[in-house]
Amino acid sequence: MAEIKIEKKKPVWPWIIALLLIGAVVYYVFLRDTEPRSETTIEVENAVPVDSTTAE
Template identity: 55%
Template structure:
């Protein structure tokens, strides 16, 4: 008889979890970057001479 080699499939859930984590980190960095710019740009100094 001939031997039939059976290869186990690599788990796809591991790849999906890694992609979700990387996507979440990119989204978090993108959102926090824009929030810091909007807060600093809304500050207005009162420079009127009295």
């Protein structure tokens, strides 16, 4: 009789985890916002000039 060699399939999940980790590193390095956000500063623009010489 002939001998039949059977190879087990290698798991795919380590490749999936590796791709997710590489994607996270690429996102962190290239796609993150490099300018810090400051929510404490508020810029206000007066649309109507105020005349301080007249009193009501």
